[in-house]
Amino acid sequence: MASFSVHAQPWSSSCQPAAAAPSQRQCSTTPPWRRPWRQPRTRSPGTLRCRQAQQQLLLSTGVIQQDAVDDRLNKNPCNFHPSIWGDFFLYHSSTTAASYEQQEWIVQLERLKEEVGNMITSSVTSSLLERLHLIDALERLCVNHLFEEEINILLMQISSSNNVNDCDDVHTVAMWFYLLRKHGYKVSQDVFVKFKDEEGNFIAKNPMDLLALYNAAHYRVHGEKILDDAILFTKRCLHSMFPSLEGSLAREVKCALEIPLPRRVGIYEANYYISTYEKEGKVHDMIVQLAKLNFNLMQLQYQEELDIITRWWKDLQIQSKLPFARDRIVECYLWMLGVYYEPNCSRGRIILTKVISIATIFDDTFDSYGTIEECELFTKCLESWELVADELPDCMKHVLEKVFQSYQIIEQELSEDEKYRMPYLRSFTEDLVRNYNREVKMREESYVPKSVEEHLQISSRTGACHLLACASLVGMDVTATKESFDWVSTMPKMVLALCTILRLVDDLKTYEREQLTPHVASSIDSYMKQHDVSIEMARFKIEELKEEHWKDFNDEWLDPDSAQPRKLLEAIFNLTRTMEFIYNQADNFTYCHNLKDTISSLLVEAFPVN
Structure with a gap:
């Protein structure tokens, strides 16, 4: 098994060595700022030189003076603070890197990957909500790249299912809508019509339901008034409920009100979700263990990349x-x-x-x-x-x-x-x-x-x-x-x-x-x-x-x-x-x-x- 290494062969989504990289590492009336975009062009040497005459003009007019240059160089007008990290990633390397333990992790990951893959395949008989939560968990734990084919098959099955039309659970419908739009399926906003009362208000009251609807609605496009209304309604309700919420739900609501889930970056939160899912038992322990191994192995690669970049x-x-x-x-x-x-x-x-x-x-x-x-x-x-x-x-x-x-x-x-x-x-x-x-x-x-x-x-x-x-x-x-x-x-x-x-x-x-x-x-x-x-x-x-x-x-x-x-x-x-x-x-x-x-x-x- 190839090492999980930047310097060797990058690890592929299938946990096999990827193909080798091709190199050692994989003032006119129109204001000037309104000039049009220039299309890319192939260059030959000397296409456009900085003319010596322009340079001499700068020198002769005194535009560039060495004392003034030195004075400017030593100023920090924006008061930028120094780097927090310095050379940390030049010298920080896990003892696990390129070790026997790393190879053991890869072996364990392969085994767990096969078992979780079988779990995904067999989930076709599970309820719609269970399948939705499984896909959502795999994505929040950032192991979805290991199961792209299985997840895509599951999404196709879910998208063509009529179960959602008969479903009277707003949480399930919102999760369905959120995941399908996240993956590019333009499903209709009309699935939420049945969750509005005669006065036009949504009947969702539970904070989990409200949160799911709030997140789903942020995949809205122009002209989708139902989703516009859903955001206004759920945002108001979640703000009102927030002081009484506790634990991971409070954290979820706080984060969503700052940045809705469709606009959040999965890898930035992977560590949190791995810890939370393990603590609260939200998913099968096998998936959590897979996520830990995957996270650690990716982290080793990120550290090597940071060494190169630093x-x-x-x-x-x-x-x-x-x-x-x-x-x-x-x-x-x-x-x-x-x-x-x-x-x-x-x-x-x-x-x-x-x-x-x-x-x-x-x-x-x-x-x-x-x-x-x-x-x-x-x-x-x-x-x-x-x-x-x-x-x-x-x-x-x-x-x-x-x-x-x-x-x-x-x-x-x-x-x-x-x-x-x-x-x-x-x-x-x-x-x-x-x-x-x-x-x-x-x-x-x-x-x-x-x-x-x-x-x-x-x-x-x-x-x-x-x-x-x-x-x-x-x-x-x-x-x-x-x-x-x-x-x-x-x-x-x-x-x-x-x-x-x-x-x-x-x-x-x-x-x-x-x-x-x-x-x-x-x-x-x-x-x-x-x-x-x-x-x-x-x-x-x-x-x-x-x-x-x-x-x-x-x-x-x-x-x-x-x-x-x-x-x-x-x-x-x-x-x-x-x-x-x-x-x-x-x-x-x-x-x-x-x-x-x-x-x-x-x-x-x-x-x-x-």
């Missing part, structure tokens, strides 16, 4: 060369782990983590360091993909050099048949940097877009989500095709909704902090300007707008005519889910102490196994 990050010399930038590599990895957690997605996680880390460096360079002239020159150099920028400050040249090197490394990770993906990645990266540059101009001019729509034309892209949507495909297997990259390059409704949701949740959680330093106008500012309302009303309306874009997203997710593979769409869905988590209550990425417990439970603390 070494790459140290080579960037962030602390010494870019002290104004956020040092958040572990948090970046956690973020991208939410996109795809499965063992056979190792290459994709590493590439995606590198890309979001690079985007963060760009963001901080434009926000906290570069002048308007420097940012313009930096943008031209990035567009050329050539380091011909002698007059840029050393730290900005350092950023370009390391980004170019990192993208070369990413390209080396791809097989010859996959190298067509890099022009797409570079094109999305250029678009991100161009829009950062436009934001700098907006900030320097104190420009507040006249409407939220105008604001989102640029700000929906400076969240980097369109880049991450593309990057999530770069490290994928054959699931991602050239047609997939062409699709994502058109900024389809699903990707646009992702970008907009991130921008709105970011603005809602960072508004007060950004008032402390020079900043780009928020969508909240634009709404107040457009409608002449208070900040409280603007916040409320931006929250409503976010919900409308979630409906857009769900509509694409449930589109039966979508030509894109479900796995690809699921990665983009998970990316959207991570945005809600990262910006829950606060900007947890910038002020990352709130993420410490999640990182520790997921990436450090293993379960004891008999």
